[in-house]
Amino acid sequence: MTTTIYVPIDSAATSVGANAVAQAIAAEASKRNLEIKLVRNGSRGLLWLEPLVEVATVEGRVGYGPVTAADVAALFDSDFLTGAASAYSVGLVDEIPWLADQQRVTFARVGVIDPLDIKDYEAHGGLAGLRTAIALDQSAIVEEVLASGLRGRGGAGFPAGIKWRTVMETSADQKYVCCNADEGDSGTFADRMLMEGDPFTLIEGMTIAGIAGGATKGLIYIRSEYPDAIATMRAALLIARDFGLLGDDVLGSGNAFDISVRVGAGSYVCGEETAMLESLEGKRGMVRAKPPIPALHGLFGAPTIVNNVLTLGTVPMILAQGAAAYQALGADRSRGTQVFQLAGNIARGGIVERAFGISLQELVESYGGGTRSGRPVRSVQVGGPLGAYFPAGALDVAMDYEALIAAGGMLGHGGIVVFDDSVDMAQQARFAMEFCAKESCGKCTPCRVGSVRGTEVIDKIVNNIDRTENLELLNDLCDLMTDGSLCAMGGLTPMPVLSALRQFPEDFQR
Amino acid sequence: MAHRVRPWALAAGQELLDQLPADERLILPALQAVQQGFGYVPTDAVALIANSLNVSVADVHGVLTYYHELRTTAPAPLTVSICVAEACQATGARELIAHVSANLAPVGGRSDDGQVDVVEVFCLGNCALGPAALINERLVGRLTPKSLESALSDSRAAL
Numbered sequence: 001m002t003t004t005i006y007v008p009i010d011s012a013a014t015s016v017g018a019n020a021v022a023q024a025i026a027a028e029a030s031k032r033n034l035e036i037k038l039v040r041n042g043s044r045g046l047l048w049l050e051p052l053v054e055v056a057t058v059e060g061r062v063g064y065g066p067v068t069a070a071d072v073a074a075l076f077d078s079d080f081l082t083g084a085a086s087a088y089s090v091g092l093v094d095e096i097p098w099l100a101d102q103q104r105v106t107f108a109r110v111g112v113i114d115p116l117d118i119k120d121y122e123a124h125g126g127l128a129g130l131r132t133a134i135a136l137d138q139s140a141i142v143e144e145v146l147a148s149g150l151r152g153r154g155g156a157g158f159p160a161g162i163k164w165r166t167v168m169e170t171s172a173d174q175k176y177v178c179c180n181a182d183e184g185d186s187g188t189f190a191d192r193m194l195m196e197g198d199p200f201t202l203i204e205g206m207t208i209a210g211i212a213g214g215a216t217k218g219l220i221y222i223r224s225e226y227p228d229a230i231a232t233m234r235a236a237l238l239i240a241r242d243f244g245l246l247g248d249d250v251l252g253s254g255n256a257f258d259i260s261v262r263v264g265a266g267s268y269v270c271g272e273e274t275a276m277l278e279s280l281e282g283k284r285g286m287v288r289a290k291p292p293i294p295a296l297h298g299l300f301g302a303p304t305i306v307n308n309v310l311t312l313g314t315v316p317m318i319l320a321q322g323a324a325a326y327q328a329l330g331a332d333r334s335r336g337t338q339v340f341q342l343a344g345n346i347a348r349g350g351i352v353e354r355a356f357g358i359s360l361q362e363l364v365e366s367y368g369g370g371t372r373s374g375r376p377v378r379s380v381q382v383g384g385p386l387g388a389y390f391p392a393g394a395l396d397v398a399m400d401y402e403a404l405i406a407a408g409g410m411l412g413h414g415g416i417v418v419f420d421d422s423v424d425m426a427q428q429a430r431f432a433m434e435f436c437a438k439e440s441c442g443k444c445t446p447c448r449v450g451s452v453r454g455t456e457v458i459d460k461i462v463n464n465i466d467r468t469e470n471l472e473l474l475n476d477l478c479d480l481m482t483d484g485s486l487c488a489m490g491g492l493t494p495m496p497v498l499s500a501l502r503q504f505p506e507d508f509q510r
Numbered sequence: 511m512a513h514r515v516r517p518w519a520l521a522a523g524q525e526l527l528d529q530l531p532a533d534e535r536l537i538l539p540a541l542q543a544v545q546q547g548f549g550y551v552p553t554d555a556v557a558l559i560a561n562s563l564n565v566s567v568a569d570v571h572g573v574l575t576y577y578h579e580l581r582t583t584a585p586a587p588l589t590v591s592i593c594v595a596e597a598c599q600a601t602g603a604r605e606l607i608a609h610v611s612a613n614l615a616p617v618g619g620r621s622d623d624g625q626v627d628v629v630e631v632f633c634l635g636n637c638a639l640g641p642a643a644l645i646n647e648r649l650v651g652r653l654t655p656k657s658l659e660s661a662l663s664d665s666r667a668a669l
Binding site: 011012014015016047048050183184185186187188189191192193224225226227228229260262263264265266267268279281282283284285341342343344345346349350372373381385415417418419420423428431435438439441 | 533536537538539540541542569572573576577578579580591593595596597598599600601631632633634635636637638639640642644647649650651652
């Protein structure tokens with residue numbers, strides 16, 4: 001009997017040896033004359049267990065991890081093809097509480113299926129959302145997305161359905177759907193994992209957006225730092241065209257829609273939607289003033305739906321299962337689930353998809369298991385490099401858009417970076433300014449110049465040079481950057497700086 | 511895996527630009543195509559792209575100098591791009607950079623044997639398994655100074 005073995009091809013897994021493990025398994029099976037089917041799946045998101053090898057058994061998929069290539073012979077010796085227990089086994093993967101407690105909607109198929117097998121995709125619920133959408137008229141699709149409460153997962157949290165409705169109601173010869181896959185926030189990797197692990201869900205979501213908005217052309221802007229995601233998306237687009245999911249007649253519906261991949265060139269600010277549009281037009285990634293909003297005047301001046309990978313990747317599930325099911329999850333005005341990413345110095349890092357409203361504490365402690373180094377947690381940065389630092393004693397905050405703002409932070413793209421007690425928070429505050437100085441597009445003076453002055457002022461404070469005056473100056477500078485910058489780069493850099501200064505003043509005093 | 515590139519020549523550059531698909535006849539994709547084909551963007555290519563796309567040399571120069579990844583000199587066979595963003599800082603990126611600077615080359619520099627360029631990047635999306643780096647296009651994670659050295663020597667051997 002042929003046994004199916006799963007070894008992730010997700011780049012996080014391959015970064016710690018999954019390719020070598022897959023080769024070793026194939027070689028060992030052939031040496032032992034055992035018939036196996038090796039599937040290179042996405043990652044289940046339990047990244048601390050990577051490379052996580054799974055064996056399909058009648059009870060379900062049994063996991064072994066972390067496995068190295070050198071462990072493979074021992075795995076075969078311990079009869080892992082039958083799912084037998086050994087030093088490496090983690091049991092039935094679906095029953096690991098860390099995973100079993102999650103509410104996977106956007107990530108339902110990631111790690112489960114072969115990412116480039118469109119039949120496997122369909123067998124796991126893929127294309128059902130698009131088929132539902134095809135049977136609806138444009139405004140009914142938009143109504144469904146509006147009713148789901150889906151908000152932009154890139155960070156701004158703007159209701160997706162409102163953008164879609166604006167584009168739908170604007171007439172133009174050409175409209176576009178632009179997917180923002182310029183996932184530059186440190187501590188975030190969900191876009192990458194979705195593209196590598198379930199690329200067709202993004203293609204399906206963009207196609208639904210295209211039909212709803214009346215756009216025939218989609219572009220995915222993927223950062224160049226993600227070579228594997230770029231390759232997977234390109235391969236998936238070819239398959240989708242062959243299958244008839246893309247092209248002049250999407251699944252026989254009479255709608256035309258096609259997608260191309262564009263690659264970034266190393267610019268953080270190109271994750272801001274208007275800078276991304278400039279970059280897609282081949283120009284410098286300079287932020288545009290809004291209005292006009294991209295829904296009216298986007299790519300090449302045409303009406304454009306701009307959404308993040310997770311936003312578009314969630315749409316097929318919403319259409320397939322109904323807006324009400326998605327809307328039923330969440331807290332207050334944050335509906336549905338958020339794909340949280342546990343990162344940094346964390347014992348059990350990875351993807352935790354849960355309904356909005358879960359506490360930061362539960363994510364860091366129950367799921368994350370504290371630090372990887374074993375030292376006490378000191379600080380947690382939520383929402384990327386422009387997000388606030390929370391001290392270990394203030395993690396009792398609900399993870400939803402408004403609650404985080406009320407707590408002086410922001411959700412951003414859902415990244416959570418944990419630091420242990422060896423962190424120097426003045427150094428982290430300085431880094432936020434350095435990062436802004438390096439990545440500012442240069443359009444707004446408070447961002448372009450203020451970030452450079454910010455590093456200098458922090459240096460003076462730390463070195464006790466005119467301390468009181470310079471603290472006042474730093475606060476003034478942060479006010480100016482917040483109020484005087486067009487986009488979040490200059491506007492939110494003060495958030496990590498001031499949260500570090502207020503929560504960890506002792507680090508600024510030497 | 512080394513960068514597979516051709517030596518620069520105007521005719522080869524023109525040929526490459528002529529092959530750009532219609533919707534990629536834009537400055538950034540043209541620069542990326544040249545860099546992919548030849549390893550870098552030679553000075554001569556700027557005017558060539560400007561002519562080809564009917565835009566000004568200043569426009570092309572502006573895009574070329576905006577993006578961190580576009581380069582105007584030939585790279586070493588290997589580029590190690592070390593993540594220096596927050597999640598990797600939390601797991602030792604600063605120590606890794608210090609080790610690489612002391613033993614291989616500083617950030618922005620090239621190793622003495624000319625084989626490896628060292629650059630810093632902000633996030634590779636491997637934030638739960640940091641510190642992380644790309645060696646050309648191969649992502650490596652859970653790095654220690656020692657494991658990075660060993661990954662680099664594997665890559666050197668494969669050159």
